[in-house]
Amino acid sequence: MELAKSFEPGDIERRWYTIWENAGYFQPHMDSDKPSFCIQLPPPNVTGTLHMGHAFNQTIMDGLTRYYRMKGDNTAWIPGTDHAGIATQIVVERQLAEQGVSRHDLGREAFIDKVWEWKNVSGGTITQQMRRVGCSVDWSREYFTMDDTRAGIVTEVFVRLYEQGLIYRGKRLVNWDPKLGTAVSDLEVLSEEEDGSMWHIRYPVVGSDETVVVATTRPETLLGDVAVAINPTDERYQHLLGKMLELPLTGRQIPVIADDYVDAAFGTGFVKITPAHDFNDYQVGKRHNTSLINVMSLQATILDKAQVFGFDGSALGTIELPAAYAGLHTSDARKKMVADLEAQGLLVEVKPHKLMVPRGDRTGSVIEPMLTDQWFVAMTKVGEGDASGKSITEKAIDAVESGQVRFIPENWVNTYNQWMNNIQDWCISRQLWWGHQIPAWYDEDGKVYVGRSLEEAQAKAPGKTLRRDDDVLDTWFSSALVPFSTLGWPEDTPELRAFVPSQVLVTGYEIIFFWVARMIMMTTHFTGKVPFKDVYIHGMVRDHEGKKMSKSEGNVIDPVDLIDGIALQPLVEKRTTGLRRPEKAPQIAKATEKLFPEGIPPFGSDALRFTMASYATLGRSVNFDFKRAEGYRNFCNKLWNATRFVMMNVEGKDCGQDESLPLEYSFVDQWIIGRLQQAEADVTNALETYRFDLAAQTIYEFIWNEYCDWYVELAKVQLQNGNEAQQRATRRTIVRVLEVALRLTHPIMPFITEELWQTVAPLANANKTDSIMMAAWPVAVPEKINAEANARMEAFKDMVNAVRNLRGEMGIGPAVKAPLFIETADQTLADYVPYLKLLCRLTDGTLLAKLPEDDSPVAISGDARLMLKVEVDKAAETARLTKEIGKAEAELAKLTAKLEKPGYVDKAPAHLVERDKAQLAEFSDKLEKLKGQIEKLK
Incomplete structure (x- = not known):
């Protein structure tokens, strides 16, 4: 197979991915005698598109998958997409809005049909993009979190948890998006600092002329106050404990209570307690067994009658609210109430205040803590009939404490434990239409019946008319099940036995609690096994x-x-x-x-993947730099051109396939063979420990620096001047080392390595499979590391560098060849001469007992002294050097004046000052060398 003159990735990528997928290479072999390796793809939104974070973690996942596949493990990378309840529903609602239609106009069933239509149209975009990145996932196992199989498993899990007493319905405070009309998770809430105000309001003390001043950022929730709290140790206000206050604008009275939540040093020392509209106040109210007064509708408008509840969810009645505020949105009610407070002399002052405002990430609307009826999973309760005697949370904590689940980097264990030890019951219901509808039905009296189907629920309510719950499940509920819902559970399948636990989960830190912890909870609870052994946490991809x-x-x-x-x-x-x-x-x-003045040049998938791998230092965020990607595109070109050179020099010739023929390895051959063993060991260790950055660094340095820049160049000498056995050994070495290097590189750069391997493998006797991805992973043989050859090569490199430095000092241009004299007693240095002539552009190299008496400069390399003998036109060279000295002196004067200018060093940007100082040092050094050269000429 003849290689094209240049590397053009587009055609290669499309051609090889199709071949791989059609050949079934991505599927596990299910050989139970071999170790299993499984990895679950964090399911992206079905209607989403690939972003840089995906490219980053998918490079890591695919690299691991290809590595373990080449090791011969029973390997499965399982792909899927998430139905993404809120995100997908919003997209379709926006499309309808452009047509002047709302989902309510269509009705639930017709709207769901519309969402399915949109899913079927756009749902394959991200999976096609994954193919472009080279992801070797088993597409035959692709799932969708709302396909029939997953829907059945979600229902089964819900029913089992309900029957175990671990799912219940209750009235609790949740994040509420008034625009979406649903509860949302903490992950869907963005809290950003905004300019606001702190209102100081007087609350009169009943039966006294005294007033207390309460500071608040949300005066509109005043209508739902149940108490005013002070710190128990605040001596200023002890006399007020147990007293009643008049709640402004309402005519109600509320008590003064003491609670450690209050910071006596902040504000006035008084805090209004509104349990139905603030998460912290909810906890205070619960501790003091107050009531909860809900003054807000689900659309964030003020009610005409407040609903009063107990903390057990019981309805305690209603309270009339001032008619002046009824129906007003909270923002409008705030303005009206502040004006009324001021008119009544109860507004003391208003101060500017920076505050964190929670907003919905999809809508931008202010998130309201809202008291609503929701479905919850009990996190700290032991399920009925659970012989372990442990809650879902305790099992998940044990899984990490016991070492069955390991976090990488390890410091993320602290984050995990902090969340788990402060866990609240999980609100799993959402007031949406798109999602897994909760398998619960109600009779006319509101009694609930949970079942796997309407028929099962109806059997529990004979003769009653049932209505299904409108709510759907939180998206995280179904995605928490993927470690086993994708492998045939609840049946005991071969896949479930082979791939639970999977080897590793690759994910970002922001979903440790939302997804990682919940997968551990659900999998340990339902299978008795942990979902994965390792959790590799990567950083965020940022701009440059x-x-x-x-x-x-x-x-x-x-x-x-x-x-x-x-x-x-x-x-x-x-x-x-x-x-x-x-x-x-x-x-x-x-x-x-500004970022892309000339657009974006094509880098190809391999260069992008190698860039991502090089950034994958454990736990650190990535600042993506195009220059780095450009460098790795050049690396692809280097590998391509080196392979073309090798093929032109060995194709059709004896490459040592016949093991019976003699082979004479030079110290250079032995050195590169040994270096390959070290590279194999280092890359293997890096991949085993998730250090893709070190794997990429090792591969880059070995291929570019050692194989291409040193060995391939030196091999030219051996191929031209060696005898038959030496040439055979060099050809064998140059192709076999390249073939192994391609296999080492394949997990990170799959496309170029496959294309080149198809050409190289036959000459290296390595084409035992049809694809590099099914070839064996290279295993280091330490016995092949030759210490003597390594030492000789290091000595040779030192000599090359010494001669090159001599050429530089003497100003010898690259086109000029010169003889080299080597003063040494070591006659083995004669082996270096043919190589030195090529790499250092010499006419000859002569070993001498003593260098000739001459004014030529001398360099030291080990025990040898080196001299280049060049006849120089002294007049011409003196003129050239004098001219260069003049230029250097002018630049020095210019930089010195700039740096000595009053105030420049103190006021100019630090990086500019550092640049100028570095240039000053550079020109000073250059001037010194130029003067030294002119002195030698004299």
Whole structure:
């Protein structure tokens, strides 16, 4: 197979991925005698597209998968997509809104049909993009979290947990998005600092002229106050404990209570307690057994009658609220109430205040703590009939404490334990239409019946008319089940036995609690096994300045654009089309033009993957730099060109396939063979310990620096001047080392290595399989490391560097050849001469007992003294050096004046000052060397 003159990744990538997938190489062999390796893909949103974070963690996952597959393990990388309840529903609702239609106009069933239509149209985008990155997932096992199989398992898990007493329905405070009309998880809430105000309000003490001043950032929730709290140790206000206060605007009276939650040094020392509208206040109210007064509708408007509840969820009645505020949105009610407080002389002052405002990540609306009826999983309760005597949470904590689950880096264990030890019951219901509808039905009296189907529920309620619960399950509920829901549970399948636990989960730190912990909980509870042995936590991919990638900032990079390349104008159009906030388009266009003035050049998948691998230092975030990707694209070209050179020199010739023929290995051959063993061991250890950065570094240094820059160059000498046995040994070495290097590189750069391996493998007697991805992983043989050859090679490198430095000092141009004299008693240095002539551009190299008496400069290399003998036109060289000295002196004067200018060093940006100082040192050094050369000429 003849290689093209240049590496063009596009055609190669598409061709080989199709071959791999069609050949079934991505599927596990299910040989129970071999170790199993499994990895679960964190399921991306079904309607989403690939981003740089995906490209980063998928490079790691695919690298591990390809490595263990080559080791011969029973390997499965299981792909799937998440139905992404809120995100997907919003997309479809926006599409309908453009047509002037709402989901309520359609009705639930017709709307769900619309979502399925959208899923079927756009759902394959991200999986096709994964193919472009080279992900070797087993597509035959691809799942969707709402397909029939997963839906059945979700229902089964819900029913079992309900029957064990671990799922219940209750009235609790949750994050509520008024615009979406649903509870949302903490992960879907963005808290950002905003400018606000702190209102200081007087609360009169009943039966006294005294008042207390309460500071609050949310005066509109005053209507739901049940108490005012002080710190128990605050001596200023002990006399008020147990007293009653008049709640402004309402006519109600509330008590003064003491609680450690209050910081006596903050504000006035008084804190209003509103348990139905603040999470911290909820806990205070629970400790003091107050009531909960809900003054807000689900649309964040003030009610005309407040609903009063106990902490057990019981309804305690209603309270009339001032009619002036009824129906007003909270923002409008705030303005009206503040005006009324001021009119009544109860507003003391208003101070500017920075505060963290929680907003929905999808809608931007303020998230309200809302008292609603929701479904919960009991996190600290032991299930009925559970022989372990442990709660779901305790089992998950034990899994990590026992070492069955290991976090990498280890410091994330602290985050995990902190969350687990402070866990609250999990709110699993969402007020959406798209999702797994909760398998619960109600009769006319509101009694609930949970079952796997309507028929099962009806059997529990004979003669009653049942209505299904409208709510759906939190997306994290179904995704928490994927370690076993994707492998045939509840049946005892071969896949379940082979792949639970899986070897590793690769994910980001932000979902340790939302996904990682819940998978551990669910899997240990339902299978008795941990879901995975290792949790590899990677950092976030940021832009080159360390900023978070954001569409609104215009710094988001599409990995496929990096692979294929894209011109500036199409890139601008792509980034500014279909924005949620069209007014941002000019800003995004400007940012795009600044970042990519010439568009994005094509890097190819392999260069992108190698860049990601090189960044994969444990736990650190990544600042993505195009220069680095450009460097690794050059690395691909280097590997391609080196292989072409090798093939041109060995193809059709004896490469040592016949083991019976004699082989004479030079010290250079022996050195590269030994270095290969060390590279094999280092890359293997790096992949085993998830140090992809070290694996990439080792591969890069071995292939570029040692194989290409040293060995391939030196092999030219051996192929030209060696006898038949020596040439055979060199040809054998050059192809076999290259073939192994390609296998070592394959997990990170799969496409180029496959293309080159197909050409190299037959000459290396390594084509025992049809694809490199099914070839054996290289195993180091330490016995092949030759210490003497290594020492000789290091001595030779030192001599090459010494001669090159001599050429530089003497100003000998690259086109000029010169003889080298070597003063040494070691006659084995004669072996170096043929190589030195090539690498150092020498006419000859002569070993002498003593160097000739001459003014030529001398270099030391080990015990040898080296001299280049060059006849120089002294007049011409003196003129050239004098000219160079003049230039250097002018630059020095210019930089010195700049740095000595008053105030420059103190006021100029630090990086500019450092640059100028570095240039000053550089020109000083250059001037010294130039003067030294002119002195030698004299």
